[in-house]
Amino acid sequence: MSDLETFRRETRAWLEANCPPEMRRPMTSESDTYWGGRNAKFSSEPQRVWFERMRDKGWTVPDWPKEYGGGGLEPAEHKVLREEMAAMGVRSPLSSFGIWMLGPALLKYGTEAQKKEHLPDIAAGLIRWCQGYSEPNAGSDLASLQTRADSDGDDYIINGQKIWTSYANYADWIFCLVRTDPAAKKHDGISFILFDMASKGVSTKPILLISGYSPFCETFFDNVRVPKSHVVGQVNRGWDVAKYLLQHERAMISGTGERGIGRPLGQVAADSVGSDDSGRLDDAVLRGQIAAFDIDEAAFAAVAERAVDLAKAGQSHPAFSSAMKYYGTELNKRRHEILMSAGGIDALEWESERSRGGARPRAWLRTKANSIEGGTSEVMLGIVAKRILDLPGA
Amino acid sequence: MPLVLTEEQSMLRDSARGLISDKAPVSHLRSLRDSKDETGFSRELWKAFAEMGFSGLLVPENFGGSGLGCVEAGIVMEEIGRTLMPSPFLSTAVLAASALSRSGNDAQKSAHLPRIADGSLLAALAIDEGAKHRPLQINLQAVRSGNGFKLNGAKALVVDGHTADLLIVAARTGGAAGERDGLTLFLVDPKARGIAIERTVMVDAHNAARIEFSNVEVNADQVLGEVDQGGALLEGVLNIGRGAVASEMVGLSEEVFGRTVTYLKERKQFGKLIGEFQALQHRASQLYIDIEITRAAVLKALQTLDGDFEHAGAAVSVAKAKAGTTATLAVQEGVQMHGGMGMTDQFDIGFFMKRARVCQELFGDSNYHADQLARMKGY
Ligand SMILES: Cc1cc2nc3c(=O)[nH]c(=O)nc-3n(C[C@H](O)[C@H](O)[C@H](O)COP(=O)(O)OP(=O)(O)OC[C@H]3O[C@@H](n4cnc5c(N)ncnc54)[C@H](O)[C@@H]3O)c2cc1C
Numbered sequence: 201m202s203d204l205e206t207f208r209r210e211t212r213a214w215l216e217a218n219c220p221p222e223m224r225r226p227m228t229s230e231s232d233t234y235w236g237g238r239n240a241k242f243s244s245e246p247q248r249v250w251f252e253r254m255r256d257k258g259w260t261v262p263d264w265p266k267e268y269g270g271g272g273l274e275p276a277e278h279k280v281l282r283e284e285m286a287a288m289g290v291r292s293p294l295s296s297f298g299i300w301m302l303g304p305a306l307l308k309y310g311t312e313a314q315k316k317e318h319l320p321d322i323a324a325g326l327i328r329w330c331q332g333y334s335e336p337n338a339g340s341d342l343a344s345l346q347t348r349a350d351s352d353g354d355d356y357i358i359n360g361q362k363i364w365t366s367y368a369n370y371a372d373w374i375f376c377l378v379r380t381d382p383a384a385k386k387h388d389g390i391s392f393i394l395f396d397m398a399s400k401g402v403s404t405k406p407i408l409l410i411s412g413y414s415p416f417c418e419t420f421f422d423n424v425r426v427p428k429s430h431v432v433g434q435v436n437r438g439w440d441v442a443k444y445l446l447q448h449e450r451a452m453i454s455g456t457g458e459r460g461i462g463r464p465l466g467q468v469a470a471d472s473v474g475s476d477d478s479g480r481l482d483d484a485v486l487r488g489q490i491a492a493f494d495i496d497e498a499a500f501a502a503v504a505e506r507a508v509d510l511a512k513a514g515q516s517h518p519a520f521s522s523a524m525k526y527y528g529t530e531l532n533k534r535r536h537e538i539l540m541s542a543g544g545i546d547a548l549e550w551e552s553e554r555s556r557g558g559a560r561p562r563a564w565l566r567t568k569a570n571s572i573e574g575g576t577s578e579v580m581l582g583i584v585a586k587r588i589l590d591l592p593g594a
Numbered sequence: 595m596p597l598v599l600t601e602e603q604s605m606l607r608d609s610a611r612g613l614i615s616d617k618a619p620v621s622h623l624r625s626l627r628d629s630k631d632e633t634g635f636s637r638e639l640w641k642a643f644a645e646m647g648f649s650g651l652l653v654p655e656n657f658g659g660s661g662l663g664c665v666e667a668g669i670v671m672e673e674i675g676r677t678l679m680p681s682p683f684l685s686t687a688v689l690a691a692s693a694l695s696r697s698g699n700d701a702q703k704s705a706h707l708p709r710i711a712d713g714s715l716l717a718a719l720a721i722d723e724g725a726k727h728r729p730l731q732i733n734l735q736a737v738r739s740g741n742g743f744k745l746n747g748a749k750a751l752v753v754d755g756h757t758a759d760l761l762i763v764a765a766r767t768g769g770a771a772g773e774r775d776g777l778t779l780f781l782v783d784p785k786a787r788g789i790a791i792e793r794t795v796m797v798d799a800h801n802a803a804r805i806e807f808s809n810v811e812v813n814a815d816q817v818l819g820e821v822d823q824g825g826a827l828l829e830g831v832l833n834i835g836r837g838a839v840a841s842e843m844v845g846l847s848e849e850v851f852g853r854t855v856t857y858l859k860e861r862k863q864f865g866k867l868i869g870e871f872q873a874l875q876h877r878a879s880q881l882y883i884d885i886e887i888t889r890a891a892v893l894k895a896l897q898t899l900d901g902d903f904e905h906a907g908a909a910v911s912v913a914k915a916k917a918g919t920t921a922t923l924a925v926q927e928g929v930q931m932h933g934g935m936g937m938t939d940q941f942d943i944g945f946f947m948k949r950a951r952v953c954q955e956l957f958g959d960s961n962y963h964a965d966q967l968a969r970m971k972g973y
Contacts, residue, residue, distance in 0.1 A: 466973025481973045491964035494971065498912040499891035506597035506890040513598050523883045584882060585875035589855055593870030 208280050215288055218253045220246035223291045233295040236325025238372050251325065254293035261299055261323045264307070268315060269323030275512055297366075298322030298329040300452040302375050305392075305445040309433040318394070330397070331449075332362045332376035332419060333442065339364075340579050342377075343386045343439065347421060349378035349393065351428075356380070356393070358401075358424040364573075368404040368417035371397050375445075381436050392438035395426040411565040412550070412558070447521045449574045454504075454521070454528030465535065466490050469542035486541060493534055500531055519587035526580040529570035536564040595897050597890055599669070606666055610673040613646060618679035620942045626680060627799035633757055634793075634801040635680040643681065644713025652691040652834075657707035659691070663900035664834055668841035668892065675845025678949050680800050682716045685754035688838045690717030693762055693779065693831045697819035702781060706760060718758035719831070720749040720805055727958045729764070729828060730772050734807060736765035736780065743767070743817075745780070745788075745810040753956070755803030756793040758784055763807070767822050774825035779818040786810050798948040830903065833910045836957045837899055840892045840910075840917035843953050847885050847917075847924035850946040854878070854928045861933075874931060881920075881927055888913075888920040908970050915963035921950040922960075 223246055234242060234251050242248040254260055257271060263278045264270025273281065285292070303322055306315055321327040338345040347360025358378055368374070373396055381389030397404075401424040406414040433441040466481060469490060474482045481487040507524060510516040539560060540547045547564075549555035571577040585591045599607065617639055626634060643649050651666050653659020667688050674683060691710050694703055709715035721729055734747030745765055755761070761782040769776025784791060788810040791803050819827045855878060858869030868874060895913035898906040925947040929936035936943050954960065 464971050464973070466968060466971050470973050475973070479972070480968070487968055487973065488961070488964060490973065491968040492915075492960075494967055495912050495915045495960075495964060496887075498908070499887045499916045502597065502894040502912075503887040503890035506893070509596035509598045512596065515598065520886075523879075523886060526879075527883050527887060578876065581876040581879040582872070584879035585872075589875075589878055589882060591855070591858060591869040591875050591878065592867045593872075593875070 204276055204280060207277050208284065211281055211284050212288075214257075215284060215290060218250075219288065219290050220250055222246035223250040223293075224289050225291075232291070234293065234325070235295050235328055235367070235370070237328025237370060238326070239370070240325065240328070250291070251293040255324055258323070260294045260296075260325065261303065264303065264319065264323065268307075268319035269321075270319075275508070279508065294325045296322060296325065296328070297331055297375075298327065301331060301445050301449050302329050302394075304448045305375075305441050306432065308444060309392075309441045313429075314394075314432060327372045328367070328370060330365050330368045330371035330374050330419075332365055332368075332374045334364045335361060336363050340576055342442070343390065345377055345379060345390065347376070347378050348382065349380050349391060349426070351380075352425075354429075355425050355427055358393075358395075358421045358426055360421050362419040362421075364407075364416050365404070365419040366416040366573075368397070368419045369406055373397060374402075374419075375432075377438055377442055380438075384436065387439045389436055390438040390442070391435050392432045392441040393426060394430045394432060395424065399424050399426070401425075409565070410568070411562045413562070413566075446575065447518070450521045450525035450580075453570060453574045454524040455532055455570075465493065465538055465542070468539065472542060472544055472546060486538075490538055490542075493531075493538055496531060497535070500527055503527075517588055519583055522575070522580040522583040523588070525574065526571075526577050526584070529567075530577060532570050533567050536567045540564050595901060597893050597897070599665075603665060603669060607669045607673065609646065610648065610670045611676070613642060614673045614677050614679050617642065618681075619677050620945055623678050623680055623799060623945060624942075634799075635682065635757075639679075640681060641713055643683065643687075644711070648683065649687045649713045650691075650711030651687060652695065653687075653707045653711040654695055657695070657703055658711040659707065663896075664837050665893070665896045665900055667834070667838055668896045671838045671841040672845035672848075675842035675847075675949075676849040678798075678846070678945055682754045682757065684835065684838055684842075685718045685758070686710055686716050689719040689753075689831055689835050690760065690762055692834045693719065693818060693827065696830060697779070697827045701815070702818065706781075715759050716754065716757050717760040717762060718752050718754045718803075719835075720752045720755065720761050720763045721828070721832070722750050723748060724750065727955065727962055729832060730774055730777075730825075732764050732766055732777060733771045734763070734765045736767045736778060736812075738767075739811070742811060742813040743780070745782070745807040745812060747807055749805045749807075751794070751955075752803045752805050754801045755784075755805055756791050756801060760784070761789075761805070762818060764824060764828055769822075776822050777824040777828060778821050779824040779827060780812050781816045781818055782810065782812055786812075796952060798945070798952045800949070800952065829907075832957050833906055834899060836910050836914040836963075837892070837896050839953050839956050840888075840895065840913040843917040843921040843950065844885070844889050844892050846946055846950055846953070847888065847921045850924045850928040850943065851878075851881055851885055853943065854931050857932055857935075868931075877927060878931075881924060884920045884923060888916045891916045908967060911958075911963035911966045911970070914958060915960040915967070918954045918960040918963075921953060925950045 234247055258266060259271045262271035262273045262281055266272040299322060303319060306318060333342060335345050349356035349358045373394060376393050377390055378393055379389050380391040401422040403420045404417040406417050408414045469486060470481050476482045507516060507520060543560055547560045550558040550561060647660050648670055650659030651662045655661040694706055706715060723733055724731060736743040736745050761784050763780045763782050765778055765780060766776055767778040788808045790806040793803050796802050858874060859867060861868045892913040895909040898909040928943050929947055932943055935941050
């Protein structure tokens with residue numbers, strides 16, 4: 201225990217000494233984060249400094265083994281680091297699908313050669329990844345995917361279309377689900393494969409979202425040639441890898457540990473709504489909504505903490521990430537509804553310096569995707585019903 | 595502190611569950627209700643509780659108890675919630691034991707705590723006077739008279755008030771209704787002259803009483819803690835009670851939910867098990883998630899009470915508010931998903947609904963605690 205206290209003290213001191221003040225404010229938009237990759241640019245000097253210091257310490261991926269570019273931290277130390285970063289309001293130095301999704305899947309299912317090839321590049325932010333799961337006719341029903349990979353000697357030839365591929369136009373590599381056995385039952389003929397987005401035959405087309413951004417694309421594969429050695433896990437058993445990766449994606453989207461940073465909602469609301477003589481928010485119904493939200497958020501923070509502790513104690517249910525994903529995303533949507541309502545007319549501004557480019561309404565619109573991406577709320581509830589509650593039916 | 599039970603705590607839970615489910619299933623409450631039992635709980639069972647050490651859980655070891663904490667008290671409360679066992683555990687072993695051990699002087703402690711631990715003394719905390727829980731609105735007057743005080747006023751809902759051997763009465767010795775200063779707690783003998791106790795038959799068939807005080811004389815040595823300084827003590831004891839009731843609601847919610855899921859897997863309509871209907875599946879899943887979140891929030895509050903007592907208010911308000919909302923949803927969904935069966939007295943599910951309503955009101959409902967949290971956060 202005292203070892204952990206020492207670690208906490210040292211960590212705090214290191215963060216104090218190394219994190220530039222500009223990086224100690226909550227992010228306001230997605231462009232505040234550094235995504236890495238071959239064509240990456242830093243949006244500011246402090247962002248670069250912060251990223252490089254964390255990378256050198258292995259703390260872009262604090263819990264990965266050191267040999268793969270990680271920090272080699274024990275779970276308890278990792279928790280301390282997250283707590284200290286949250287307490288200081290420190291930004292994470294690198295946003296990355298490689299860290300959140302592919303990395304954990306490679307650590308579990310990858311060959312040694314695959315781990316050596318990809319993990320250190322992810323940790324160092326050298327390669328930016330995208331996720332090729334969804335197709336026009338395979339969203340919630342992901343296992344219906346039709347993108348084919350046909351065997352050709354030591355290679356596969358890949359043909360088909362993906363959709364909703366986030367940042368496909370900026371990504372260097374893709375982790376992709378393809379059908380390697382069209383004759384098998386739908387879950388049994390899928391493989392999980394990695395390839396370079398610069399390969400011949402790959403093209404992307406951005407899709408504009410309601411938030412005014414176009415963070416995702418339609419992605420087309422026209423006779424893309426990929427070595428068979430790029431399959432992760434067993435051929436035709438890609439569904440296992442895909443599901444494992446989804447658990448991590450869902451945990452990430454549920455936003456555990458990310459929230460609660462910044463000013464309390466009630467005070468943000470008081471800025472625009474005002475307070476009455478006794479210091480209470482001058483809109484009783486809104487005040488009640490915020491208080492109810494704060495209760496749910498605090499309770500959610502407790503369950504997130506407990507989920508980690510249960511996992512450590514070997515008592516967690518593998519499908520619990522779906523429960524977390526459902527609750528965390530619905531909560532986040534509520535938070536942004538309240539922020540819009542609290543901001544009133546000011547929150548409606550879409551383009552101006554003062555509104556930081558309409559940051560608040562754009563963020564509000566972005567959160568509507570939280571209960572869709574990575575599996576919809578309805579799908580999460582279905583998983584809980586079947587896998588945890590063991591309710592009957594297809 | 596990890597948010598999971600330790601091995602000792604799991605053992606405590608197992609032994610509490612064993613005793614309670616064996617000796618006091620819901621049918622136990624039902625038969626007490628149906629026979630209009632005068633005591634409203636089983637003294638024999640309370641003796642068994644004492645023998646297992648439950649009544650002395652929060653009593654310090656040097657006064658005959660086991661000196662455990664709020665997490666342990668919550669564990670027992672959760673099991674009580676599962677079967678709705680009526681018992682003086684909350685009033686005596688939780689509220690009175692913590693009030694006395696936190697603020698009693700040596701004479702008061704040695705007079706009462708060993709008897710709480712051995713199960714021979716029952717106590718009750720008398721606070722609320724109006725329809726809603728408003729501890730600062732206490733208006734029962736305690737006016738100095740001779741060497742002591744005279745109490746005048748009334749209490750509206752005193753849990754286990756009609757069987758208590760000792761009342762802990764919150765009164766106003768100064769200040770005005772709404773103020774925190776000027777509150778004082780008194781240890782009062784319920785048989786003292788001027789006290790009228792009326793057992794109220796409540797919706798949930800648990801024990802509570804209305805108590806009137808007219809010119810009740812108490813001595814100075816019956817003051818618990820300091821005169822006029824009872825506000826903080828009361829708030830602290832109430833927070834322990836809130837954590838305990840929140841635990842009871844977790845147990846109650848989980849039990850009612852478990853029974854409902856079982857029913858979804860048994861009942862057939864339209865040639866299918868009703869649990870195959872997605873509309874019901876999704877509602878069941880949502881409720882499951884709410885219960886898991888509530889469990890975590892309640893455990894967090896109990897751990898905070900044991901670790902950082904002075905600053906536990908926010909965590910306690912979160913737990914009590916969340917538990918109240920979840921329990922309300924759990925019993926409503928429970929009855930709804932049982933269809934007509936859920937509405938029959940013959941079926942147990944209604945007992946949970948009634949108890950949940952009472953637990954909501956006890957020591958502040960979800961709205962009260964949402965308001966508290968907002969104040970603590972400064973909006
Ligand atoms: C911002 C964003 C980023 C994304 N990024 C990526 C990415 O990088 N890579 C990628 O591969 N995909 C990505 N996606 C795609 C995402 O995974 C899918 O949108 C999602 O799985 C839902 O599929 P769908 O859009 O086809 O909706 P559909 O499956 O068509 O669903 C439509 C509606 O029907 C409901 N529904 C469907 N099936 C059921 C059922 N069995 N029971 C009850 N209701 C049901 C859904 O809940 C939903 O409400 C992203 C999506 C968004 C919004």
